[in-house]
Amino acid sequence: MLHSGVFIGIDHGSANVLGSMDQCTKCGICNAHCPVAAVTREFPGPKYCGPQAQRFRLAGSVPEWSPMLCSGCGVCTSVCPNNVAISDIITLAKADIVGGGDRISLGQRLLNRPDLIGRLGGKFPTLTNTLLGSSIVRRIVESLFGIHRSAPLPEVHGRKFRKWLASHDQENGPIVSYFSGCAIENYDPDVGIALVRLLNHLGYKVQVPTDRCCSLPMLSSGETGPARARVQALVDALHPSVLTGQKIISTSTSCSLTLRAKYAAYLDMTDDKSGEVASAVVDACEFLLDGHAGRLRKCLNAMPLRVLYHGPCQLRGHKMGTPAVELMQLIPEINLQLSQADCCGIGGTYGYEKNKHDIALAVGASLVEQVRQFEPDIIVCDSETCRWNIEARTSVECVHPVQLLMRAIDGRG
Amino acid sequence: MPQVDHNPRAIVIGGGATGCAVARDLALRGFGVTLVEFGDLGSGTSSRFHGMLQSGARYAVSDTDYAAECMRERLIVADLAAGVVEQTGGLFVSLPDDPPEFSDRFYDGCLSANIPVEELDPDLVMAREPAISRHVLRAFSVPDATVQSWRLVNLLADDVRRRGGEILTRHQVIGMKVRNGRMCGVRVTSAAGEVTLEADVVLNAAGPWSARVAAMVGRTVDLELSKGSIIALSHRMVSHAVNRCRPPTSHDIIVPTGTVGLFGATSEVVGDPDTTNVRGQEIQELLNNAEVLLPEVRNYRVYRAWAGVRPLFKPKGWPSEKPVPRRHSVINHGDDGLVGFFTVCGGSLTTHRSMAEDLGNQVCLSLGFDAKCISAITPLTRGKNGHGWRPADNYRGIEEDRCYQSLVCECEAVTQSEVIDLIENHGIKHIHDLRRRLRIGFGPCQGTFCGSRVAALIARYHPDFASNDDLGRFWVERLKGIVHTAWGQQARQALLSDTVYRETLGVRLKPELATSADYR
Ligand SMILES: Cc1cc2nc3c(=O)[nH]c(=O)nc-3n(C[C@H](O)[C@H](O)[C@H](O)COP(=O)(O)OP(=O)(O)OC[C@H]3O[C@@H](n4cnc5c(N)ncnc54)[C@H](O)[C@@H]3O)c2cc1C
Ligand code: SF4
Ligand code: SF4
Numbered sequence: 001m002l003h004s005g006v007f008i009g010i011d012h013g014s015a016n017v018l019g020s021m022d023q024c025t026k027c028g029i030c031n032a033h034c035p036v037a038a039v040t041r042e043f044p045g046p047k048y049c050g051p052q053a054q055r056f057r058l059a060g061s062v063p064e065w066s067p068m069l070c071s072g073c074g075v076c077t078s079v080c081p082n083n084v085a086i087s088d089i090i091t092l093a094k095a096d097i098v099g100g101g102d103r104i105s106l107g108q109r110l111l112n113r114p115d116l117i118g119r120l121g122g123k124f125p126t127l128t129n130t131l132l133g134s135s136i137v138r139r140i141v142e143s144l145f146g147i148h149r150s151a152p153l154p155e156v157h158g159r160k161f162r163k164w165l166a167s168h169d170q171e172n173g174p175i176v177s178y179f180s181g182c183a184i185e186n187y188d189p190d191v192g193i194a195l196v197r198l199l200n201h202l203g204y205k206v207q208v209p210t211d212r213c214c215s216l217p218m219l220s221s222g223e224t225g226p227a228r229a230r231v232q233a234l235v236d237a238l239h240p241s242v243l244t245g246q247k248i249i250s251t252s253t254s255c256s257l258t259l260r261a262k263y264a265a266y267l268d269m270t271d272d273k274s275g276e277v278a279s280a281v282v283d284a285c286e287f288l289l290d291g292h293a294g295r296l297r298k299c300l301n302a303m304p305l306r307v308l309y310h311g312p313c314q315l316r317g318h319k320m321g322t323p324a325v326e327l328m329q330l331i332p333e334i335n336l337q338l339s340q341a342d343c344c345g346i347g348g349t350y351g352y353e354k355n356k357h358d359i360a361l362a363v364g365a366s367l368v369e370q371v372r373q374f375e376p377d378i379i380v381c382d383s384e385t386c387r388w389n390i391e392a393r394t395s396v397e398c399v400h401p402v403q404l405l406m407r408a409i410d411g412r413g
Numbered sequence: 414m415p416q417v418d419h420n421p422r423a424i425v426i427g428g429g430a431t432g433c434a435v436a437r438d439l440a441l442r443g444f445g446v447t448l449v450e451f452g453d454l455g456s457g458t459s460s461r462f463h464g465m466l467q468s469g470a471r472y473a474v475s476d477t478d479y480a481a482e483c484m485r486e487r488l489i490v491a492d493l494a495a496g497v498v499e500q501t502g503g504l505f506v507s508l509p510d511d512p513p514e515f516s517d518r519f520y521d522g523c524l525s526a527n528i529p530v531e532e533l534d535p536d537l538v539m540a541r542e543p544a545i546s547r548h549v550l551r552a553f554s555v556p557d558a559t560v561q562s563w564r565l566v567n568l569l570a571d572d573v574r575r576r577g578g579e580i581l582t583r584h585q586v587i588g589m590k591v592r593n594g595r596m597c598g599v600r601v602t603s604a605a606g607e608v609t610l611e612a613d614v615v616l617n618a619a620g621p622w623s624a625r626v627a628a629m630v631g632r633t634v635d636l637e638l639s640k641g642s643i644i645a646l647s648h649r650m651v652s653h654a655v656n657r658c659r660p661p662t663s664h665d666i667i668v669p670t671g672t673v674g675l676f677g678a679t680s681e682v683v684g685d686p687d688t689t690n691v692r693g694q695e696i697q698e699l700l701n702n703a704e705v706l707l708p709e710v711r712n713y714r715v716y717r718a719w720a721g722v723r724p725l726f727k728p729k730g731w732p733s734e735k736p737v738p739r740r741h742s743v744i745n746h747g748d749d750g751l752v753g754f755f756t757v758c759g760g761s762l763t764t765h766r767s768m769a770e771d772l773g774n775q776v777c778l779s780l781g782f783d784a785k786c787i788s789a790i791t792p793l794t795r796g797k798n799g800h801g802w803r804p805a806d807n808y809r810g811i812e813e814d815r816c817y818q819s820l821v822c823e824c825e826a827v828t829q830s831e832v833i834d835l836i837e838n839h840g841i842k843h844i845h846d847l848r849r850r851l852r853i854g855f856g857p858c859q860g861t862f863c864g865s866r867v868a869a870l871i872a873r874y875h876p877d878f879a880s881n882d883d884l885g886r887f888w889v890e891r892l893k894g895i896v897h898t899a900w901g902q903q904a905r906q907a908l909l910s911d912t913v914y915r916e917t918l919g920v921r922l923k924p925e926l927a928t929s930a931d932y933r
Contacts, residue, residue: 022647022714025906026824026858044817052823055672055856056808059649064812082905 013268014092018058021089023082024051030076030086035343036069039362043069046076049093050086057093067093069356071347071363072220073313074257088265094222095266101223107145108221111349115213118186121156129155148357152346152392154187154384161189165196165208173203177241177248179281181255182213183384191251191384191399194406195284199249201299201409202292210237214255217349219266231263235277242280251284251400253382254314254348261317285323285382285401293330301411302332307404308376310339310367310390312383313347324382324401331408337374341367344381346389360389368393380404420445421613421780424599426586426626428452429459430562430762432618433569434769434788436578439616441791442773442784446578447610448570449601451585451622453846455566458620459762460849461689461721462562463643463677464670465654466490466498467763470505470530470555471661472739473522474515479740480526486764487558490565491801493793497564499802501669503557504538506549507658508705516551516658523555530555544650544707545667557654559670561802562762563849568793589615589630589754596630596746596753614776617756621686621724627756632746634756637737639723640688642695643677644898647714647857649804650674650707657706664702671804671825671852673716676703683722691718693897714903716857717894726759741768743775752779807852821870822863824856832867836874844868844887859891861910865918884920 030046031037037045049067056062067090076086098104110117121128131137138149147153161184176199184192196206212234218227238248250256259281263269288296311322328336344364345351351360371379371394379398381387387398420443425436428450436448450456469483491498507516523530531554538552539545570580581601588600590609598611617634619626624634641663649669657665668675679695696718703710725737741760747753757772770786777784803809807826811817819829831851835841844867847853853867854860864887868880892911899907914920 022857023902024857025902025909026856026862027909028862041818042815044820048817048820048823052826052856053808055648055824056805056826059669059672060803060805062805062809062812065815066812066817082902 013264013270014266017085017088017092017265018054020083020085021051021054024080024084025082026052027081030080030084033075033079033342035073035075035345035363036071036359040069040359043359046070046086046090050076050089051084053093054089057096064093064097067097069359070094071343071345071350071356071360073343073347074317075313075342078316078319085265088262091220091222091266094220095224096222098222100225101218101227102225104221104223105146107147107353108349109223110145111147111352112217112221112223113213114217115182115186115211118156118182122158122186125156125158142354146354147352148354150392151352151357152385152388153352154183154388156186157189159185161185161192162211164189164193168196170196170200170205173205175205175207175244175246176287177238177246178206178208179214179238179248179250179255179259180208180211181250181252182211183252183255185211188384188387191403194400194403195249195251198288198402198406198409202288202295207241209241210234212237214258216254216258216262219258219262220348224266228267231267231269235263235269235274238277238280239273242276246280247287248277248281249284249287250281251382251402252384253283253312253318254385256281256283257314257317283318283320283323283382285327286318286320288402288405289323289326293327296327296405297330300331300405300408303404303408304333304335305377306335306337306374308337308339308371308374308379309401310341310344310379310381310386312381312386313343314383324380327401327405328380331405337376339367340370344386344389344393346385348385351389361393364389364393371396378404421782422611423447423776424449424610424612424615425618426599426616427457427618427620427623428454428566428570428580428582429457429618429620430455430566430569430765431459431620431757431760431768433566433573434765435616435618435757435772436573436580437569438766438769438773438786438788439776440573440576440578441787442777442782446573447612448573448578448580449584449586449599449610450580450582453582453843453849454570454580455563455849456845457622458721458724459562459566461643461719462762463641463666464559464562464668464675465666465763466558466560467761468503468528468555468557469526469763470503470519470523470528470553470557471656473526473528474518475661475736476739477522477526479738480522480528482740482767483761483763484526484528484556486767487556489766489789490560490763491558493789494560494565494568495801496794497561497568497802499559499670499804501557501559501653503555503654503656504533504542505553505555505656505658506535506538506545506706507551508546509548509550510705511657511659513550515660516553519658520553523553528555542651542653542655544709545655546706546708551658553658554653557656559654559668560762561670564802567850572793586626586629591630591751594750594752596751613780614753614755616772616776617754618772620758621722623724623756623758625686627746630746630751630754632749632751632754632756634744634758635727635729636758637725637727638683638686638688639725639737640681640683640720641678641723642691642699642718642720643675644696644699644703644718645716646674646676646710647716648672648674650710650713655706664699665706667703667707671855673855676707676710679720680723686722686724688722689720690893691720691897696897714857714901715898716903717859717891718897719894724758741771743768743772745775745779747779821866822851822853822856822860824854824858824863825852827851827853827863829870832870833874836871842871842875842878844871844883845890847871848887854887854891858906858910859895860887861906861913864888864914881920884914884918885922888914888920889922
């Protein structure tokens with residue numbers, strides 16, 4: 001049982017997250033914005049699951065379910081006028097519910113290891129993709145692991161990004177580090193390739209210190225036990241680059257938010273080393289916008305396309321505005337529309353689970369409707385699972401902002 | 414001695430823990446009972462107390478007999494009404510400011526009073542209770558517990574009703590009927606008008622108001638009215654009730670109850686039993702003292718403050734320099750010429766049952782009615798008592814039933830069905846009365862969002878419900894406790910809450926409400 005004395009004399013880490021519950025004035029603004037509560041009566045909403053229920057959690061242990069329905073999108077935290085770390089409180093509750101991972105389902109365990117699956121499947125990419133493309137296999141996977149048959153599983157690509165990078169010549173220039181993460185390494189190599197080329201174009205030399213996973217799926221589903229060692233290894237791998245003063249660039253707003261803030265919040269990693277890594281992390285678009293907009297503007301060719309931009313939920317957690325939008329507005333003749341949806345529904349690995357698939361679909365319905373009306377040529381989004389989900393739901397190509405920028409540079413409008 | 418051949422009729426004045434226990438005691442002995450309560454059950458001192466079902470250890474040195482009585486009663490209450498008692502356990506900690514020689518006397522006193530006491534390793538205690546001072550020199554554990562007083566008085570009253578007794582709430586006794594030196598009834602006023610109720614005996618259990626009641630027939634009851642103020646902190650802070658190990662004085666206990674921690678209490682002799690306002694200065698005094706026991710206390714939100722008046726009784730000839738005893742007294746006013754009239758006062762909530770037993774014995778003796786007290790051995794609830802009260806039980810119920818959409822009070826996890834049951838089956842039609850029974854409005858927002866939901870439910874069953882007035886009374890009463898603790902985040906809360914009531918809901922706070930000291 002967590003003790004309310006937990007708040008005493010501690011000014012960081014999970015105690016800080018839980019302590020923020022006392023800032024709540026019960027206004028209900030978070031409830032009004034929660035995309036999950038809006039579509040299901042099974043979920044009581046962030047106010048209840050977060051600061052309210054936490055009062056009871058501190059007073060005695062109770063078997064709970066409701067936190068498991070939170071998608072972890074973080075919308076609640078970003079709208080709270082009192083800085084309550086609502087979604088983090090809920091995530092810590094999830095970790096308690098699943099016993100730090102001891103009581104987690106097999107399917108979720110699999111989903112929590114995208115790096116492992118990617119590496120295994122990557123050994124025989126064609127076979128894996130054919131198998132996972134078969135509806136019979138997906139039915140079996142669904143009944144065995146509870147992963148919904150039409151959840152948007154990405155294709156595996158072997159080690160395409162690594163291979164490309166190894167054979168890619170870079171000219172000398174100021175060095176930056178790129179945290180590619182498991183998605184680029186295994187499923188979405190083109191984003192990584194686009195970023196490296198873009199940075200080269202701006203005169204940078206890019207190094208990729210590690211291919212490790214940030215472990216967000218584990219953290220957000222409560223599997224904090226096994227996450228600890230993985231996260232420590234990642235921090236150790238990134239730290240040498242940080243020591244040489246390099247920025248660590250990320251093309252995934254969810255990975256970068258995890259690196260920036262979540263190790264302290266969920267794993268109490270508040271040591272100097274983790275802190276230094278956290279403060280070196282920068283989102284790719286944020287990096288590009290800050291000091292490079294002028295140069296970019298000169299080399300972007302016209303792109304007379306209908307482009308829909310969907311900012312992923314995690315973007316709000318960065319509190320950095322929408323740098324991707326500002327960058328894309330530099331592209332001549334672009335017809336850019338912004339998504340009106342709070343969330344595409346997938347919530348990382350949330351919508352993959354059979355019992356949450358319907359909720360995820362309902363959450364994403366307004367985005368699908370907007371796509372139907374606007375009929376974009378291309379959709380842009382900074383987070384990988386969102387892109388896979390949007391592509392699966394709308395059949396419109398969905399790319400990362402750096403891919404669009406690179407296409408504009410290449411004149412492939 | 415007169416002998417009665419019929420079952421005597423008794424009128425009990427006061428529906429606090431004492432009055433309800435007296436009514437039950439007599440109903441169990443075969444009396445026909447009518448209880449008359451001015452407000453709602455338990456809306457006087459019995460709801461403004463510190464929440465403790467005391468082991469008596471607090472009085473082990475100063476009054477060993479009383480301490481032993483507390484211990485006996487504490488066990489009986491926890492046995493009869495397990496569902497309203499949380500077995501928190503209690504700690505007595507000796508800090509550098511506390512008289513060092515007191516600890517040994519305390520230990521011996523507990524042994525003499527039959528209170529199971531154990532000395533603990535201070536380091537262990539500090540590890541188990543991270544919120545308390547790091548300077549604990551000695552520590553003792555005793556079997557203190559906490560009790561939900563409203564639930565307790567309602568259990569007692571329900572049992573009285575089941576046994577044919579009558580409970581009249583929102584009825585005030587305004588006079589007595591005396592015939593030939595015998596008390597034979599009371600005059601009662603209520604919204605329905607004035608009536609006279611006849612009885613063989615009239616029992617004054619009006620707590621701090623009992624002197625006023627006795628004065629209606631020219632009798633004096635020598636009460637010392639001692640006001641005590643308490644603050645409710647945003648967390649339990651401790652898992653045991655933690656006392657300072659020193660002669661019992663003011664501000665030396667933190668009691669975990671529900672999801673909050675109660676720190677108190679002050680003590681101040683007052684002249685008027687209705688003195689339930691708290692002064693800002695008292696709050697600072699409480700916080701200054703709390704800081705010694707709970708060093709970080711100022712970093713917590715204080716939800717509200719309240720005060721109650723202890724009805725202490727000074728027996729005849731009691732030396733004025735000695736502190737007034739805690740033990741109760743029964744006064745048979747027949748001794749000074751008014752047969753059939755008794756007053757019971759002093760004591761505590763913990764000893765409500767033994768107070769009633771004592772009074773019942775004397776009443777039976779004076780009437781020559783032969784009936785033994787069976788209140789300690791008669792189950793208070795039908796069916797199994799089950800486990801004790803656990804503060805997270807409401808939350809547990811909601812998670813089990815997944816009835817999220819029907820939440821009325823989110824802070825205390827109260828559902829529509831609980832509210833509707835009380836409105837439909839128990840005739841409750843005031844927000845306040847639902848608040849007391851269900852802990853509605855006890856949480857951080859102090860009733861901001863549940864008040865109107867409750868009002869809507871009452872209006873569904875009582876179309877003539879004056880919702881604006883009732884909401885106004887509810888909010889004025891909540892505000893009374895919030896105004897002095899509105900700093901930091903609680904100030905922000907208070908401003909939002911007040912805006913919701915006055916601007917969003919358009920509730921009019923009538924001036925007479927705002928100045929009324931004690932709406933119940
Ligand atoms: C600050 C404080 C802390 C305390 N802490 C504890 C504790 O932790 N543990 C403990 O055991 N005890 C505690 N006590 C003591 C305990 O609260 C009281 O001893 C006990 O509640 C008294 O109950 P009662 O029924 O006698 O009085 P009350 O609860 O005051 O009941 C008397 C009732 O009589 C009614 N009444 C008055 N006049 C009339 C009339 N004319 N007609 C009809 N009805 C009338 C009133 O409305 C009232 O409801 C505390 C007391 C205070 C003040
Ligand atoms: S994180 Fe998203 S889904 Fe979870 S409670 Fe907050 S807004 Fe709702
Ligand atoms: S938005 Fe923030 S302050 Fe308002 S109810 Fe939600 S958590 Fe509480």
